[in-house]
Amino acid sequence: METGIHNTSEIGRLKKVLLHRPGGELENLMPEYLERLLFDDIPYLREAQREHDAFADCLRQQGVEVVYLRDLVVNSLTSDEVRKDFIQQFLKESGIQDQRTKDLLADYFGAMPDQEMVSAMMAGVRKSQLRGQGGRLGDYLSAAEDDYPFALDPLPNLYFTRDPFATIGTGVSIHKMHTATRNRETLFGKFIFEHNPEYLHAPRWYDRGENSSLEGGDILVLSPRVLAVGISQRTREDSIDTLAETVLSQSKTFQKVLAFNIPKTRSFMHLDTVFTMVDRDKFTVHPNILSSITVFVMELDENRKMKIRQEDGRLEDILKEHLELDHVSLIPCGQGSEIDAAREQWSDGSNTLAIAPGEVVVYSRNYVTNRSLEEAGIRIHTIPSAELSRGRGGPRCMSMPLWREDP
Template identity: 40%
Template sequence: MFHVNSEVGALKHVILHEPGLDFERLTPSNKDHLLFDDVVWVSRAQEEHRAFQQLLRDRGTTVHLLRDLLAETVKDEEATAFVLDRILDERQPHLGAGLADLTQRVLAGMGPDELATHLLGGLNKRELVQALGERRYGRSLGLDLLADDDFILPPLPNSLFTRDTSCWVYDGVSVNPMMKAGRKRETVNYEAIYTFHPMFAGAGARRWIDGEAMAPAAIEGGDVEVIGNGTVLIGLGERTTPAGVEILARRLFQAGSAQRVIAVELPKARALMHLDTVLTMVDTDAFTLFAGLDRHALRSWTLTPGAGRAPAVTENRDFFGAIGSALGLDTVRVLQTRQDSYAAEREQWNDGCNLLAVSPGTVVAYEVNEAGNRMLEDNGIEVLRIRGDQLGRGRGGPRCMSCPIQRDAA
């Protein structure tokens, strides 16, 4: 059965998403809505991503690509109906019943590979009309109002960041309700994969959160770190709400899969959108922390099982002291790069703290973050460097781009 028992134990299986049609449809006019800071050189981004994949394989990790998992999932007619019923709701402002029915007819007629491509890469009016061909179809107000290149289903380039939409926490998976509108459809794809794909359907994993059933409470995987010893670390920033934290904590406690959750307050800013953009675990006793944050000023709380529905909540006097106590350590190493505010801000923009551990003390990092990488190596951490000139344009590093589904305890 799949499980994730730590942040730094040996990484066995991971889900990644290689850029494809979704990135080809990222433009200067839609990038903001799609939560990217710039358009991407797609072929170079694919080269960078394939190098990332190969590095993980070379380290003994089995890589599962999201598009392949989705295509294998929608071979099942029930899975296809599950997805289409959820993404083609006639109440969506740009659809209506007529356009929803036409789109469902076209998508349901596609083969699994083509359908998976469009579920990730989007579908525009031109493609819909071409697929309908000479077949008779009724007029639709929604369709008539669209230009040929307008999207009926917008692309999902943020699928690159597989960590956010689903995250494995000990012996179960949280399929997360996303905060931003541009990412909400991603949740449906993962719900289908974990429900219908043969690799997961009979695996017996617990489902901590079932996607949009939890909305409007929100939690995203970039804020969730499984640090071991029955402890989960969760960031409270731009994308995760207190309600989301308490719901996940309660379900973990009820199952006995975790004994405590440590929640830490983060500045609500895009550059610091998730916990793993400012803090990641890099060894059994070590965390890297963004140089622009004061380790002593971080406000945090420990949640433990309560007498009723709500977890018991205690504010911590010292954030890293609480982590050390939870892990049974006398002290926790907090690694910060010494640099001026300008360099710190640049490195934060390039995801200098967003590191993926493949084993204790060995992490994957973007090569551009030279000072931070040297600092890690000076502290005994092995750094495996990858290029991320194009991949980083959506504001995410190696941890963001990976969803571990099996990882050993450290």
């Protein structure tokens, strides 16, 4: 049965990709609440949209079909009952304690056309937008007396579509995010993969109802047989146990999961900030992991029971062994310069999106790393990134492949 998904590598020619064009959620960022919303800075929306449009156009020019998160969600609202359930679940997970506010928001969203409603959910709702909804004096007084300006928090991290769910083979993992701030994002994926006619038949490798966190930036599909997952600040080992068990026992191709133990810090937020695949035997890397790394190899034995062994060594040796390569080239961010590497790692210099073997999309600002890629024979497509990079994510973070050709 057609699942609408095919993703068996990081480098197979990209045919269809999911993006989210930044919207009003970025204009609901405030300095006082940046940490709460996982941002370090406030992008200028109009310029961020221009840059994101350039990203989408770059992909289209290379033959990639671009679809947008909002449209997939709208196409998933297949009945009045599904729409009502979507609103109720979204508000249930919003963290709002006051029932009166929930009721006002339900009416507010319920009166909107589908596209406008989904955009408003993503952008968040200011208390001032609800004042016209209430017919009670208390609605005005409570808004005036509480300093917090939002009835519903914005979802500014949404343009990083890599994280809330991941496509693996012909199936999908829908994630429980590390922070409550981002967990509502995965509800969009739940409705897409339960109700959108094009995707509702995709096998489910992991579900957002699990108890421990898993994020898409920690998942790299290295080959049709090998899946890599980062044990990171935002992905827990219990989650990897569950994902590995399901993928290895139910998928048709995957034979092993490599669980990479990476530092639990914001600068190493996900595995794709540590390394990304740019060709069959070439990888960009964070220069701080060039010496040694620990990986746990997870496989099923002849009785279909999980067996795990630990390997410690150089990243290139581990990749050579498990991808059965004669040679591996690691391309360090910033050409190994301490200063250039730190600066360009801050703007995700090693976070690249491969659109074909040896062909990648990169941020123009990371020119030192980009020069290294070209010297290694990689064809690069540069996109503007002055505002997008303020969210601390690169081209891979901003894209969720739905269909790749086999490598």
